[in-house]
Amino acid sequence: MAKLTVVEAINLALKQEMEKDHRVLILGEDVGKNGGVFRVTQGLLDIFGEARVMDTPLSESAIAGVAIGMAIYGLRPIAEIQFEGFVYAAMEQIANHAGRIRTRSRGRYHCPLVVRLPYGGGIRAPEHHSDSNETYFVHTPGIKVVVPSTPYEAKGLLISAIRDPDPVIFMEPKKIYRSLREEVPEDEYIVPLGEARIVQEGTGITLITWGAMLQPTLQAAALMEKNGTKAEIIDLRTLSPLDSETIIASVKKTHRAVVVHEAPATCGVGAEIVARINEKALVYLEAPVQRVTGFDTIMPLPKLEKYYLPDAGRVIEAANRTVNF
Amino acid sequence: MAKLTVVEAINLALKQEMEKDHRVLILGEDVGKNGGVFRVTQGLLDIFGEARVMDTPLSESAIAGVAIGMAIYGLRPIAEIQFEGFVYAAMEQIANHAGRIRTRSRGRYHCPLVVRLPYGGGIRAPEHHSDSNETYFVHTPGIKVVVPSTPYEAKGLLISAIRDPDPVIFMEPKKIYRSLREEVPEDEYIVPLGEARIVQEGTGITLITWGAMLQPTLQAAALMEKNGTKAEIIDLRTLSPLDSETIIASVKKTHRAVVVHEAPATCGVGAEIVARINEKALVYLEAPVQRVTGFDTIMPLPKLEKYYLPDAGRVIEAANRTVNF
Amino acid sequence: MPKQVIETFSVEWLQILDEDGNCDEELRPSLDNEQVKKLYESMVLARTFDDKAFKLQREGRLGTYASILGQEAAQVGSAYALRPTDWMFPAFREPGASFVRGLPMRMIFQYWAGDERGSQIPEGLNDFPITIPVATQIPIAVGVALAAKAKGDAIAVMAYMGDGATSKGDFHEGLNFAGVFAAPVVFVCQNNQWAISVPLKRQTASRTLAQKAFAYGFPGVQVDGNDVFAVYRATSEALMRAREGGGPTFIECLTYRLGDHTTADDASRYRSPEQVEQWKKKDPIERLRKYLEKGGLWNKAYDQAVSSQAKEKVESAVHEEESLPPPDPLDMFRFTYQDLPADLREQMEGFVNTNGRRDQRE
Amino acid sequence: MPKQVIETFSVEWLQILDEDGNCDEELRPSLDNEQVKKLYESMVLARTFDDKAFKLQREGRLGTYASILGQEAAQVGSAYALRPTDWMFPAFREPGASFVRGLPMRMIFQYWAGDERGSQIPEGLNDFPITIPVATQIPIAVGVALAAKAKGDAIAVMAYMGDGATSKGDFHEGLNFAGVFAAPVVFVCQNNQWAISVPLKRQTASRTLAQKAFAYGFPGVQVDGNDVFAVYRATSEALMRAREGGGPTFIECLTYRLGDHTTADDASRYRSPEQVEQWKKKDPIERLRKYLEKGGLWNKAYDQAVSSQAKEKVESAVHEEESLPPPDPLDMFRFTYQDLPADLREQMEGFVNTNGRRDQRE
Ligand SMILES: Cc1ncc(C[n+]2csc(CCOP(=O)(O)OP(=O)(O)O)c2C)c(N)n1
Ligand SMILES: Cc1ncc(C[n+]2csc(CCOP(=O)(O)OP(=O)(O)O)c2C)c(N)n1
Ligand SMILES: [Mg+2]
Numbered sequence A, B: 001m002a003k004l005t006v007v008e009a010i011n012l013a014l015k016q017e018m019e020k021d022h023r024v025l026i027l028g029e030d031v032g033k034n035g036g037v038f039r040v041t042q043g044l045l046d047i048f049g050e051a052r053v054m055d056t057p058l059s060e061s062a063i064a065g066v067a068i069g070m071a072i073y074g075l076r077p078i079a080e081i082q083f084e085g086f087v088y089a090a091m092e093q094i095a096n097h098a099g100r101i102r103t104r105s106r107g108r109y110h111c112p113l114v115v116r117l118p119y120g121g122g123i124r125a126p127e128h129h130s131d132s133n134e135t136y137f138v139h140t141p142g143i144k145v146v147v148p149s150t151p152y153e154a155k156g157l158l159i160s161a162i163r164d165p166d167p168v169i170f171m172e173p174k175k176i177y178r179s180l181r182e183e184v185p186e187d188e189y190i191v192p193l194g195e196a197r198i199v200q201e202g203t204g205i206t207l208i209t210w211g212a213m214l215q216p217t218l219q220a221a222a223l224m225e226k227n228g229t230k231a232e233i234i235d236l237r238t239l240s241p242l243d244s245e246t247i248i249a250s251v252k253k254t255h256r257a258v259v260v261h262e263a264p265a266t267c268g269v270g271a272e273i274v275a276r277i278n279e280k281a282l283v284y285l286e287a288p289v290q291r292v293t294g295f296d297t298i299m300p301l302p303k304l305e306k307y308y309l310p311d312a313g314r315v316i317e318a319a320n321r322t323v324n325f
Numbered sequence C, D: 001m002p003k004q005v006i007e008t009f010s011v012e013w014l015q016i017l018d019e020d021g022n023c024d025e026e027l028r029p030s031l032d033n034e035q036v037k038k039l040y041e042s043m044v045l046a047r048t049f050d051d052k053a054f055k056l057q058r059e060g061r062l063g064t065y066a067s068i069l070g071q072e073a074a075q076v077g078s079a080y081a082l083r084p085t086d087w088m089f090p091a092f093r094e095p096g097a098s099f100v101r102g103l104p105m106r107m108i109f110q111y112w113a114g115d116e117r118g119s120q121i122p123e124g125l126n127d128f129p130i131t132i133p134v135a136t137q138i139p140i141a142v143g144v145a146l147a148a149k150a151k152g153d154a155i156a157v158m159a160y161m162g163d164g165a166t167s168k169g170d171f172h173e174g175l176n177f178a179g180v181f182a183a184p185v186v187f188v189c190q191n192n193q194w195a196i197s198v199p200l201k202r203q204t205a206s207r208t209l210a211q212k213a214f215a216y217g218f219p220g221v222q223v224d225g226n227d228v229f230a231v232y233r234a235t236s237e238a239l240m241r242a243r244e245g246g247g248p249t250f251i252e253c254l255t256y257r258l259g260d261h262t263t264a265d266d267a268s269r270y271r272s273p274e275q276v277e278q279w280k281k282k283d284p285i286e287r288l289r290k291y292l293e294k295g296g297l298w299n300k301a302y303d304q305a306v307s308s309q310a311k312e313k314v315e316s317a318v319h320e321e322e323s324l325p326p327p328d329p330l331d332m333f334r335f336t337y338q339d340l341p342a343d344l345r346e347q348m349e350g351f352v353n354t355n356g357r358r359d360q361r362e
């Protein structure tokens, strides 16, 4: 079994699904010869040709819209939006069509579409290249939102996303694109959508996170363990639909929780998690659930981004607040 | 003092601000001769002429973008997006420019722009004409979000929004456009942004809402009062920035809360309110804060919309859940 | 080469049947008498439907409705050029096209009565439901066209839009995409010269809409949209070219919206009755009627038969629609995803409980 | 009138200075020798800067940087036509234009080093900061132009964009808006034939980009973008017309991106060295140099003076930028709104506390 990066694991998933299912195709800016600006689609043009690995005009709304049409006709398009900061132009297609066509046609049409969306900060990228905008999609009915946190997860979740009969926004944490390696089976496997994973069991506190933020959360947990608190760590994997059950069961056991994400706090997915804990496990809480998030400000350019992004220190501080409450 | 509808109150605010400040102008689809599809801008073309009441092409992204440019140059544009379902096309301009220009230019430029956005269900409108999409804007840094709940509020809040140095999304609850009349002073007055209002004082429970949902909330409160519970009702007025203080103070007094909104539950503004109560008033809570919201589904067409929208019955049920907890 | 012309373009206008029913026989599409009568009957049916829908709305039996009065030829002529295997994307003002395609009339009533089941296009009919957000159907139609091309299906896609739609980003992105990939798609723009209250000259400074196609490297043509022969000819040629791999075409049908924008609108607020009167003289149905009459294909008896058949069809569709059981509120939840996720199931159960208690109370 | 041509359009090409430095004196703009030398010096400065920025990035002293190698004439020629009262909207690949406008070079370094203060355009300079989301600056530029027109300010706005930008909805919506309202704006498209790895023919099926202007009812022209005279002439005429109420113009500067897309890119993955070599022969600076030499305005001494002055300017800008104190993290909060809202103040205070404790630990 090879040790792969997230980029390589996604590339492998794409390749294998394209081999297996001739309906699967890729479209986006620079996905062809260039293999994607992050090389996620590297080599696929050579194998599958221009008809299945389509370099498109610079046209996010049409990339989404055309992919929707392809999905409706029976293909399995995987559209790449080059960076999360450019997905706003595709919001109209995603919210008004991808998420609605099954409902509005009462099932006559549906839209098995994957939108791959590199997101998040921490790689000293230019302006508009470091946001975390999952909330826009999680709040939008009719679509699913998936965020892998490791190479293994990335492959398995992407395969599920491609096979899912409904539109999936597959958000790829840029920060860990190449910073982690992990054993990734060459053989086919899936990680089901809608099920969170317990990364580490514990009883002292529940740490809830996803994507690139799993790493600082793990660091924090390691430090906390030295100080005697064994944290339970939940990697949500799928943000929509949200696996409340796993969260609630854990909080009932640990009585304390911290949610960690990069996006701004207000109306972030963290708020939703707090609300669900409030609804279903209020009496189990020993302290307010803490949110460790980006601020309600514009994500800064590289010189300040480290001040914006949650890190282990902030997670530990938040955990301490729940303990010292 | 005349009794005005929300439509008339907004029209009056527009007229008076345009008279007072020659920088104020209006642009959008059908805002001129037609006076807007809801007649909100009726009569203004005749008074102020084509240069200040501009009928535009069918072009939501450009309406937003052009208005941003005008604001940067020193005008005070008020852009109308005809219905909330069409604002997604303007998201890129709003999120990537309106909300960012002050930050990214470190104050050299700013964007005193108002986007008027009729929103919400309950008027048997066609598809895509009944959504409540405030979350998208509340989650977006650098912009403010205002929602009036009565004619008086509408005039005063709109004047504040127009004078505000930062971009404001002014969401107009279509359901109460003409269904309420209220004394609205002809004289100038403002309702400040960022301050919630206590519509009714009470001690039994806090009901938090905004916009059109104030009406069913008031009905619910009236019924609850008959049964002996005096609710404190908070009309948020401004969703971003959010007046946490008023909410927290009330919950500390009443120990119970229900949030009511039309938008889908997940990552709705209700979730944020629950999260803030959790952070600042957890120990005061006798029961989980309840959310009465639209479902995480597509807002239905008119024949089913009454099943989707919160009503007094659902508010009372939720309040009872907090009491019987 | 200092200063020189490197490209030239020209916009062509096509009219075959003039306002008095005179036909340019050289340009006339090869349709037999039965087919021409079918075009006539379809236009009469469209107008009969339109009239009824308007009245139902006024009686409170229908929600907002967008009239097609005056645009019957643009719709019927273009849709008649489609094959069943082709796909069709309406905007929101194309019932005339939808009936030609075979959409049960009941469904259009249903849609405008506020019932999603009106968008549940029957299996086998390759039509997209009505699209309200202007121009957003265009990239989707291009996607369907490209998918068909990728699969080797020799079909074409027709996408309708209004003049207002040409201002939107999705119009541009969709047409540009279609040009780059030579998608088998025909764009039919019903230029009825108004977008609600916004007149064409406020919509764009370009004199024709047809010329917008030059930006995308494929042909654009302006046809008399009230001339069913011109519309049919231009669209069928374009469809044929598309099916054979010749790429997209943009067809501007110059016509006029004789009615209000929708039943929620009052056009007298923003336009002069003179303009409307002028365009009434160009009536597409009357024009074909005169042509038929000249050819001995029209007489009073035929006229009555056509009109009473149309009325019957419309009335029976109204009856059908109004006899349907109301939609099930649980459909809200059922169709959000293929499988109901756990959290949504919980919302649905909450709804069932609340609603159940409510029904008991009522 | 059955079938007939109702509109014709043509695209003109403009070149004044050919690849060997020969000039069409009839078309040559009326610039005196000092002005022509200024154009030359500005292009040299732009190239010197570009070279330095590339090296700094390779040394890890700058973040991602987008090179302008080969596009100096398109930028310098167009910006030189602007007046200080005009407004300028760069895309992200126009430092050459920004220096001509008077933007301190230090700021461009700052921006690409990841410091927002690089976008804090000095008061009095009417330039917009760099825009990364492609084409989105276009409607904003149109808004500034319309605001100026509304206020009666006789200025023009210049908006830059790449060939890739022409595919985006905002390009279309912005240009269409400008056409309808006759906005005083000049669109300068640097068609460098690549959008990262996507070649022009995958960007659009239209043979020129200039012809896209016909869709909006205003003139479009294609100029040799490596010919600083042609660029200057076309843009200054368009700006003059705009200032005088004549409405917008679209100018396609046909040029070539000689370098990688940015320092994060490797163009050898997707294009042939031959194409690059061909375009190197059309070098805009070399061309003007030959012209100057022919006119006795260029010699080795002048060359050395120009190049050493440029180097000095660039080095001192680097020094300036690298001696700046780091940005204050609290600026994140300070500039979100004019007045810090209570909830954001609380976040800032939390940040100050955490960060304070952290600084102590470090
Ligand atoms: C994106 C969008 N913006 C605004 C509207 C509201 N609206 C509905 S129809 C219409 C005018 C459409 O004009 P046109 O495209 O010419 O079609 P027509 O109504 O003439 O058939 C407008 C502005 C909409 N449906 N979608
Ligand atoms: C809306 C948007 N999509 C994608 C990108 C990523 N991106 C940056 S530059 C670029 C290519 C731009 O090409 P062009 O407009 O020709 O300008 P050039 O780089 O050639 O100067 C792309 C795709 C972006 N910045 N904005
Ligand atoms: Mg129209």
Ligand SMILES: [Mg+2]
Pocket (backbone or CB within 6 Å): D162, D163, D164, D190, D191, D192, D193, D194, D195, D196
């Ligand atoms: Mg380019």
